[in-house]
Amino acid sequence: MDPGSVGTVETRYLDLPTPLRLDSGRELRQVRVAYETYGTLSPARDNVILVCHALSGDAHAAGIAATPPAESTRDGFGAAADPKGIGWWDGMIGPGKAFDTDRFLVVSTNLLGGCRGTTGPSSVDPATGRPYGSDFPVLTVADMVRCERAFLDVLGIERLAAVAGGSLGGMQALQWAVLFPDQVDAIVVIASTHALQPQGxxxxxxxxxxxxxxxxxxxxxxxxxxxxxxxxxxxxxxxxxxxxxxxxxxxxxxxxxxxxxxxxxxxxxxxxxxxxxxxxxxxxxxxxxxxxxxxxxLSRALTYFDLAREHGGSLASALAGVRARTLLISFSSDWLYPPAASARIERALAETGKPVENHLIEAPYGHDCFLLEEARQTPLVRRFLNGSRA
Amino acid sequence: MDPGSVGTVETRYLDLPTPLRLDSGRELRQVRVAYETYGTLSPARDNVILVCHALSGDAHAAGIAATPPAESTRDGFGAAADPKGIGWWDGMIGPGKAFDTDRFLVVSTNLLGGCRGTTGPSSVDPATGRPYGSDFPVLTVADMVRCERAFLDVLGIERLAAVAGGSLGGMQALQWAVLFPDQVDAIVVIASTHALQPQGxxxxxxxxxxxxxxxxxxxxxxxxxxxxxxxxxxxxxxxxxxxxxxxxxxxxxxxxxxxxxxxxxxxxxxxxxxxxxxxxxxxxxxxxxxxxxxxxxLSRALTYFDLAREHGGSLASALAGVRARTLLISFSSDWLYPPAASARIERALAETGKPVENHLIEAPYGHDCFLLEEARQTPLVRRFLNGSRA
The missing domain is CATH 1.10.1740.110 (Rna Polymerase Sigma Factor; Chain: A)
Structure with missing residues (x-):
């Protein structure tokens, strides 16, 4: 076993005790959340990092799945040499890694609307006994974040040392900092944006x-x-x-x-x-x-996501209440979530004096870099989580 | 009527007298070609310009169609203000325009495999009396060019003063210069490539x-x-x-x-x-x-197109026999047929001392620029056709 691995892990499931009210006005009842945890909760309960996945991910972010699925969740250029059942961000999460499980309890959930254990359109609607299908409500990133908040409430975790993710995961991290400014110490927003560009x-x-x-x-x-x-x-x-x-x-x-x-x-x-x-x-x-x-x-939710919209188009206003320190990382060849999007967030935070750092990594693999360029992200994330500027 | 317009035009049809032998080894019989002409053939028959269309075009390149189709062939950003039935390259072809019909006879055909009058998969197979459908042979750009050659033979046109086109049309122009070096005086290759890049x-x-x-x-x-x-x-x-x-x-x-x-x-x-x-x-x-x-x-043919492949990957070798003068135009924002592709052709021609000029136009509309940026292409094309360097 790789000493940097969290080892064999099993996805667990938790049912939320109360219905989830959604931005659309709809309500979801009996919401189940699939999750994994890596590391140990500190006595002060102040060492929790929530990791949020992107469109095609799931709760299995690190280690080797006890029951590996038939198809790897790591695909594309990253899949080639990987052992079966490895988590989608295994290179970033583990003892001594970027999200160091010797220090932090890393929590990873399948997001609301997902198909890997958390309630989504393929889940059974308790009202009918049949899968939701076309009746599943249209979601927002804020809905996903409120679901994660409700889930952590059940675990008794009030504050987060950090929320981290790439792409749609980075949107969730940003949304956390906006929705729950007093409960998030830091966010790590990788290859993401506050609002997808029109080509996206x-x-x-x-x-x-x-x-x-x-x-x-x-x-x-x-x-x-x-x-x-x-x-x-x-x-x-x-x-x-x-x-x-x-x-x-x-x-x-x-x-x-x-x-x-x-x-x-x-x-x-x-x-x-x-x-x-x-x-x-x-x-x-x-x-x-x-x-x-x-x-x-998930595709619809990530196109809806637009932090500035509710503030007359002003991203600085949207981020005015943020208290978390922010680490932004983007990749030179990412044309879907381009570096300019991270720079825009950096400017909006800096305008109002928020602590923010933004790193552009020169790398050739486009948006997939956030899954592939783990070695170069690691020192940036480690230093940031230590509280010193990279 | 706009004085630069060729006026009202009717698409005509011509049946090739002999079967067309294809690169695949198959043969097409009773091939029909839809075409339009604008201008007058000179007594020396030396003023003919063949205009080749791109994937979604047709023979109606200029003027107003006598019987306009229900849907304009000009769509996208270019469609908005156009009169109904206007040709897809009307801004470039007409009296005093880039392809000046006061001087040249401009000939435009629907390409082989098309669906606007020239034999294609929706045409009736003479062998069965039913549309070809799945039995239509897979084509190459060279097949299209040989069809154009056979069509011009019937018209009694041996030499071409120029072959011009954008995108797939530019591929045809290049292929003409390679296949029939003694019959083409000049080619105008716009927003095109000798081989589509892998993303394309x-x-x-x-x-x-x-x-x-x-x-x-x-x-x-x-x-x-x-x-x-x-x-x-x-x-x-x-x-x-x-x-x-x-x-x-x-x-x-x-x-x-x-x-x-x-x-x-x-x-x-x-x-x-x-x-x-x-x-x-x-x-x-x-x-x-x-x-x-x-x-x-057409999509398959344009992905097959690769002038260098049959010459061990050497574009210079592939172009060694070219005698035509070459005008290349590309657009800064065209990421599908990027300026680097034109630069590559320019280098390959220049290496062996062929007359070539390459112009990069700074313009924001991507690949569609070849249909939209007519005003800026016009002086380049006019000077080139006059025989002087732009």
Missing amino acids: LAWNAIAREAIMRDPAWQGGDYYGTGRAPDAGMGVARMVGHITYLSAPSLDDRFGRRLRFADDLRYTLAEPEFEIESYLHHQAGSFVRRFDANTYLH | LAWNAIAREAIMRDPAWQGGDYYGTGRAPDAGMGVARMVGHITYLSAPSLDDRFGRRLRFADDLRYTLAEPEFEIESYLHHQAGSFVRRFDANTYLH
């Missing part, structure tokens, strides 16, 4: 369209019908996957190499280029492990 | 997948079934459309504006953001005017 809105809209136009989606009520919108979700995943990578990294990895000895087969239906095969593989493995309605809901 | 391969593969995964595609044999893969082709068009535009231009045009007075509706199925409505509109208008199998074939 478009990619997400296209991915959702691909799912919803698949007749097997059946308006969202495909559970138990023997059909699921796998075809459409495969396309959605392909779109997402290419937006997570950079053009130069695709060039490095695949170039224009053909599958068959540099010879064209003159076919429409079969992949001819290696990158086409790779997309097929990515799509196939994703649909086997992920629920299409969850994809729709 | 990926976007095209995703668009094709969206069509082929639509059950209404029926393996390509949807003609006459009352169903067509409109849903999948809508997604394909959305993907294409976003790759044709730049992120900043989407930001300028749409930002994160909501459709309904800055208020969220908490809906998955309906567009919430203006850019989502725009994508819906684009998809809807495209599926009404374009055949899905043609989309698949």
Whole structure:
């Protein structure tokens, strides 16, 4: 066993004692939260770090799953050499790692709306005894954060030493600092934004369209019908996957190499280029492990997310109440959540004198860097959590 | 009538007298070509410019169609203020324009595999009396060019003063210069490449997948079934459309504006953001005017296109026989056919002492610039066609 590993872990489940009121006005009852913890709670209960996952993640952030799923949650360029069942942020969480489980109790939950144990559209609606499907309420990032807050209440954890995440996970960290300023000491916001740019809105809209136009989606009520919108979700995943990578990294990895000895087969239906095969593989493995309605809901929530909107477009006003120290990290080749988005948050925090640091890492793998460039994020996160500037 | 317009035009049709032998080894018989001409053939027959269209274009490049189609072939940012039935490159072709019909006879054809009059997958196969559908052969850009060559033979036009086009049209121009070096005096290659980069391969593969995964595609044999893969082709068009535009231009045009007075509706199925409505509109208008199998074939052909492949990866070798003068134009914000691709062609031609000029236009609209930035292309093209360096 790697000395930096948290070892074998089992996902646990907790039911919230009270209904969850949502931004839409709807209410979710009997909400279940899937979670894992790594490390030990301090007697003062002041060493908890909440780790928030991105669209395709789950509660299994670190260590080796006691019962590994058939499909790894680590896919893309990161999947190749990984042992089966390894957590999606294992390189960042463990003894001596960025989120050091010798010092901190790291808590990771599957987010609200998920399909990996936390209540989501594929869960049974207690009111009907059938899966929610099309009746699952549209969520916001704030709803996810309130769910995490309610979950931590049950565990008896009031304050957080930090909330950390990349992409949609970073949005949750920002939302925590805004919603619960007195309960968060620090946030780590990686490859994220306070509001997705219009091109990102478009990619997400296209991915959702691909799912919803698949007749097997059946308006969202495909559970138990023997059909699921796998075809459409495969396309959605392909779109997402290419937006997570950079053009130069695709060039490095695949170039224009053909599958068959540099010879064209003159076919429409079969992949001819290696990158086409790779997309097929990515799509196939994703649909086997992920629920299409969850994809729709998380994609919708992350497009809604816009901290400035409720403050007349002023991000500085939106962040005026933040008390947490903020660490921002972005990656030079990330064109979906570009460095400019982190710089904008930095400026808005700095304007009102909040403690913030922003680091741009030069790296080629696009948005996926937040999962791949663990070694270079580690010293930044460690120093930040120690309370000194990096 | 605008004095720069070629006036009202009618698309004509011509049947090739002999079968067309394809790169795949297949043969197409009774090939029909849809075309338009603007201007007058000189007595020496030496003033002909062939204009080649891109994926979604057709033979109607200039003037006003005598019988305008229901859906404009000009869509995207360019469509807004255009009169109905205007040609897709009307700003570039006409008396006194870049391709000056007072001097040149401009010929424009719908390309092989098309769906606007030239033989393509929706045409009737003379061998069966039914539309080709899944039996239509996979094409290459060289096949398209050989079809154009055969078509011009029938018109009695041996030499071309120039071949010009953007995107897939530019690929055809390059291919002309390589295949028929003694018959082309000049090529104008705009926003194009000698080989699409891997990210471009990926976007095209995703668009094709969206069509082929639509059950209404029926393996390509949807003609006459009352169903067509409109849903999948809508997604394909959305993907294409976003790759044709730049992120900043989407930001300028749409930002994160909501459709309904800055208020969220908490809906998955309906567009919430203006850019989502725009994508819906684009998809809807495209599926009404374009055949899905043609989309698949043209997309496949443009991903196959790779001038260097048959020369051990050496573009300079591939271009060694070129005798045409070459004008290259690219656009700073075009990330699908980036300026680096034009620079690569320029270097390969310059290495072997070929006359070439390459112009980079700073413009914000991405790949669509070749259709939108007509005013800035005009002086470059005019000077080039006059034989002087721009």
